[in-house]
Amino acid sequence: MTFTDIQKALSARGFDPGPIDGVWGARTTAAVRAFQASKGLKVDGIVGPRTAAALGLDATVTNPLIDPSLVWFQAAWRLLGTKEAPGTSDNPNILQWASRLGIPYRRDDVPWCGLFVAHCIGSTLSAEPLPNNPLSARNWLKFGVQTTGQAGAVAVFYRGALKGWLGHVAFYVGQDDEAYHVLGGNQSNAVSVARIAKNRLLGFRWPSTVPPGSGKPVLLTPSGQLSTNEG
Template identity: 55%
Template structure:
């Protein structure tokens, strides 16, 4: 699931004398640091995000297929990279999921505890290192306070109520597409794994966008749905 777009960015950085680490398609700390160093050299805002201005400078005189009109969403790329990650049934825990909490210094008892919020926190926190996470990122509805308000669009953090609006329970994931009745969400703890799932628009609470990535713009993605709606992601 390594991202071709990330590989192109890593190779372009290397070609210009900046070390992104391995050309592996993973948006890690060394790649972020290399982007910031390149931005500083170019007199750009050193936010570690490859938006239109950084892309134009990075891929000048290049035949790369990477397009500034389709910017890299590093948090969404990380989510895509983790598709198929599953919790371990029974008393054991998936060490990958447990490491997400450890890396962000979040107390997390085990992967039998709903981890949709932890998944979003990992994807955002490890790829947007200056982004402020909710005070309790494990609480799905806490993400209603995250970043800035936006409309549903590719990569947006999408918050839904669960069981009932008044329950305080919810689900959070990333916008991947929609049809007339539902949003397709890339999220964790969906059938106990990271996968794509359709959630009714009737359950939708809000869409949020990372405050440090306001320069990145995406569109809605219309899709044909050939499966039913999720009713409980816990």
């Protein structure tokens, strides 16, 4: 089951998801919610097993990293490779993320890991409250509900001193014995996957408006050096 499959199934049943393009946006979410309401299902805009079955789709997940029910996580993957503009220039796409969310943000040389997470969640989960000042990575410890390391979870780390204020926030991809693999912004000045030492973790969070995930860790083979400063 892909986003395109979901959009096609919605359209075939008279619920307009917008363009059939495999991109999860506000119109697709609205169509899912309308379909769920028509079937007496929980109206959350997420295509879980029951909604998938009602759409005639197979909700079996063989790879949690491409699970279409994790709409915010898939939005993050689509932005892999997005970079800051060099020198004094700014990437207009990064600035636009902030503008759409009403977040004051003027330059992409200001740490934007929190902005990246806010954009991915805010653009796909319209009912999900974001933390106050989402640019501050440690504020994401107040987001949603506590969870464990699993695909799509928001992972919050400290930078510098444990008791300080610097931090980093990204999405859990997997883990090895030494580190968590995370998909985040402002990692080497780009959206990338980095390995961060497990002892830097402050906590995992999960969207409060989304059903609990599988809770299962994703075990990966170590690859690359440990990231030491994501700012």
